[in-house]
Amino acid sequence: MYWVDFDKYFCFSIRLSLTIMKLFSSTQIKEIDEYSIVHEPITSVALMERVAEILAHAILDIYPHVNRFLVFCGPGNNGGDGLAVARLLALQGKCLDIVLLYDQEKFSTDTLINYKRLKKTSCVTLHRIDKLEDLPELGPQDVVIDAMFGTGLSRPLNGWPLEVVTYINSCQAEVVSIDMPSGLPGEDCSGFPSDGIVCATNTLTLQFPKLSFFFPENEKYVGLFQVLPIGLHPQALTTIPTPYQFITASNVKPLLPKRATFGHKGTFGHLLLIAGSKGMMGASVLSARAACRAGVGLVTSHVPSGQGQIVQIAVPEVLVVEDMDTVCFSSISNIKTYSAIAVGPGISKHQKARVALRQLLKEVESPLLLDADALNIIAEERDMLDMLPPNTILTPHPKELSRLVGDWSNSFQRLELQQAFALKYQVVLLCKGAFTTIALPNGDLLFNSTGNSGMATGGTGDVLSGIIGGLLAQGLTSVDAAILGVYLHGLAGDISAGEIGQQALTASDLVNNLGKAWLSILK
Known part of the structure; x- marks a missing residue:
């Protein structure tokens, strides 16, 4: 054995x-x-x-x-x-x-x-x-x-x-x-x-x-x-x-996206990453770095005006598009050119960001991931829930989840609320944490087997958004991208903890060890 x-x-x-x-x-x-x-x-x-x-x-x-x-x-x-x-x-x-x-x-x-x-x-x-x-x-x-x-x-x-x-x-x-x-x-x-x-x-x-x-x-x-x-x-x-299943290595290996021998950067998808605001550009950098390590061909980072240099210096592999606004996400154009879109890390809850997110939900046709402030905005403007495209991936931590689904008195009730929400809105709803859970549009719920408490630190959620967004852009279904993404994310955390200990672990360590996580699954 x-x-x-x-x-x-x-x-x-x-x-x-x-x-x-x-x-x-x-x-x-x-x-x-x-x-x-x-x-x-x-x-x-x-x-x-x-x-x-x-x-x-x-x-x-x-x-x-x-x-x-x-x-x-x-x-x-x-x-x-x-x-x-x-x-x-x-x-x-x-x-x-x-x-x-x-x-x-x-x-x-x-x-x-x-x-x-x-x-x-x-x-x-x-x-x-x-x-x-x-x-x-x-x-x-x-x-x-x-x-x-x-x-x-x-x-x-x-x-x-x-x-x-x-x-x-x-x-x-x-x-x-x-x-x-x-x-x-x-x-x-x-x-x-x-x-x-x-x-x-x-x-x-x-x-x-x-x-x-x-x-x-x-x-x-x-x-x-x-x-x-x-x-x-x-x-x-x-x-x-x-309805319940435990995600292990044998679940995720068949989900790995194929790498075409004659492929080029266009073959492997183009992710639009809308992340960061003035004073919160670390979220944009971390999610962009993670997306680049997820196998996607191209990543475009949409950032506030005047903030593009931060991303270009930190992640030279990324294309940068600057918003008209100097503070936050306020508008977006040409969204049909992207294979997938990830929105939310560090974008703030500014009124302009609210308006822009609403407009994006009206126009989006590509696979979509929503995280962090995008979820907080939707939780406060609940009519946006009915605008979510089917199979949208939502990646809240427990507090963000409670804003969406309501409070719970115990973990079993939390699972029921998570499942009911995913079923009602036909979305893929994560709850980040130990044994990250993934509620599917059919009512099933999966538990992840990788990860550790060293990952309970700022920025690791931004990394997850980049990973799953990059997988979505390569053509994986929302369910498969979520399953493979959380497993890779946790595995990179386990590898990092094994090298430097949980106490010293940072979000950047996860990005740096994504390559080893890929190799571990490919063995």
Whole structure:
């Protein structure tokens, strides 16, 4: 198995194999399991054994020198996974203390089978505990395996399980959660109290990530998560519909624009970049530099009168057109000559810019990207939303997004608002951040796998506008340009962080490492 290891960079760290990953609901996961059991065919207990072997291998890989593991098991199949893992670790010479939260009469069929198998294994101590004072002591040298509750959880924990979770979280031991941190729902987390969820150091999730892993408020519960393929039936994975998908390298490689052997600069498109205003010309420079690194043949930068020299000196590859106004974008002509247009970084919300943007929306026929101040203007003059051409790409950060779609109380609600907006206006709507999300006009929503918190610095959004604009100009569809653009952008950030660290990362570093990002995908 070939792994990409992003754990140095992500806000919650992650390791994943290079496969297309869909994100399924808890109900769909159960359906996929059942389909695999019938069509592989394989018995459910044999599938549990296969899962346990994969989990045990991953745990030993993370903790090769740990000798004692404490396994907390619930009554369902998540607990059965834990019991099977405990047996396999014991066979490797590890010492296992198993805490059973329930009597065996409440065990699922497969959990009961693994309980009986485990009782025949040496180096294992089984505890049926229902009092807090009877729980084994946990120290920093210990590792807890959380196998209490998985994706089937439908309500917040209470009573004895909640006490156990509170106890685990109060200890200094590292925690490995199987599939899900116990107490964390797979999708909507509203109504689930923060003190009723295991805070895992590592989460070993099965076959695909879970939607709630991508919510900022769940970082402290999920920790580093690793996706473990367990051989579920591919037919089920491809045919069961879901609006959610995780973008990986295998998604983006087919999107790379072809480079014609006999191509010339006209072959690879012409981007018009309307960016910058007096005192904000850095946005124009950064987006122009990024566009040039995105493979486009020509870039024309439209800037206020008297500001052109800044761009020409900083980016000599770029053509410059000066506006009639000395402060901001106020008018544009000959827009039909361009393959794509990107508008917004640093243009200001000046009244003249508002009028010019409105006129542009009336006339534009080329693929269009809107960012930053262009979005802020539209959010304040909402009739412009109905003027957006189909498949326009909008690239807000969370605050800009809230101005467009309204406020949200949690991340799941934000996804719903983002999806609804993209569907209503038939646009491609991004939300920049960790695991940048892309809402498509058909209602689907994609999560990006690249990027790191070092990119949370001024100018990186301008770089993204230049990259996606350059891809649009080369003829990529809006959806493909957005997917490839955010992946390249994040990958350049990961390469930069690997070279100089997240703390020192600047927007210019992303531009400088775009070449390496391209080469990484092309390998």
